[in-house]
Amino acid sequence: MERELANPAKKRQTRNEQLMLSAQLALGALLAYWIGFHFTSLFPDYLPKIGGLWSAISVVVVIQATRRETTSSAFLRIIGSAIGALVSGLYLSFFKFSAIGLGLSVLITGLICTTLNRPSSSRLSAITVLVVMVTASLDSALNPMVNALLRLTESFIGSIIAFLVVVLWPRPWGRRSVDS
Numbered sequence: 001m002e003r004e005l006a007n008p009a010k011k012r013q014t015r016n017e018q019l020m021l022s023a024q025l026a027l028g029a030l031l032a033y034w035i036g037f038h039f040t041s042l043f044p045d046y047l048p049k050i051g052g053l054w055s056a057i058s059v060v061v062v063i064q065a066t067r068r069e070t071t072s073s074a075f076l077r078i079i080g081s082a083i084g085a086l087v088s089g090l091y092l093s094f095f096k097f098s099a100i101g102l103g104l105s106v107l108i109t110g111l112i113c114t115t116l117n118r119p120s121s122s123r124l125s126a127i128t129v130l131v132v133m134v135t136a137s138l139d140s141a142l143n144p145m146v147n148a149l150l151r152l153t154e155s156f157i158g159s160i161i162a163f164l165v166v167v168l169w170p171r172p173w174g175r176r177s178v179d180s
Contacts, residue, residue, distance in 0.1 A: 020169070021065065028059035028165040032158040039157060040150055046142060050135055051154050058158020061124070063166060070166040074159040080124025081155035083116075084109050087125070088132035089148030097137040105129045128155065 032055035040051025062077050064070045091105045109125035132148045 017065065021063065024063055024165050024169055025060055028063055028162050029056040032056045032059045032161045035161065036154045036157050040154065043146065043150060045139065046147065046150055047135060047138070051150060054131060054151055054154040055158040058155045059162045062159050062162035067166055070163055074163050076120050077124055077155055077159045079118060080113070080121035081128045081152050083112050083121060084125035084128025085132060085148040085152040087112070088129040089145045092133065092136050092144030096140070097133055102129065102133045105133065
C-alpha cells in the first residue's frame with residue numbers, strides 16, 4: 001500500500017477520483033434536494049425541507065466509486081427504505097410515536113431483512129424507520145402511511161439521481177467504463 005501511495009501518478013489518480021466523487025455528491029445532493037423539496041411540497045403540511053433533505057441524503061448514501069457499486073447501493077437503498085417505510089407506517093397507524101416503539105420497529109426491520117436474506121438492507125431500513133417516526137413525532141396530524149410513502153419516494157428520488165449522476169458523468173479519456 002505504501003508503495004502505491006508513493007507513486008505520484010497513483011496519488012494523482014486517487015486525488016482526481018476523490019475530487020470527481022465530491023463533485024458528483026455535490027451535484028447529486030443539490031438536484032435531489034431541489035426535486036425532493038418540490039415533490040414533497042405537493043403534499044401540504046408534509047415538511048418539504050425533510051423531503052429535500054431525505055432525497056439528498058439518499059444521494060450521499062448511494063453514490064459509490066463505480067457504476068456497478070452505485071447500482072448495487074441504489075438497489076439496497078430502495079429495498080431497505082421500502083421495508084423501513086412499511087414497518088414504521090404500519091406501527092404509526094396503530095400506535096403513537098414512542099422511543100420504545102421506535103426501537104421495536106428497528107428490531108422488526110432487522111428481523112425482516114434477515115428473514116429475506118437481505119442483511120445489507122438492515123441499516124438502511126433502520127434509518128428509514130428513524131426518519132419516518134421522528135418526522136411523525138414532529139406533527140402527529142400527518143397520516144402515517146402517507147408520511148412513510150413520501151419518505152420512500154424521496155429515497156427513490158435520491159437513488160435515481162445518484163445513479164444518473166454516476167452513469168452520465170463524463171469519464172476521463174483512455175479509461176475503460178465497463179465497471180467505472
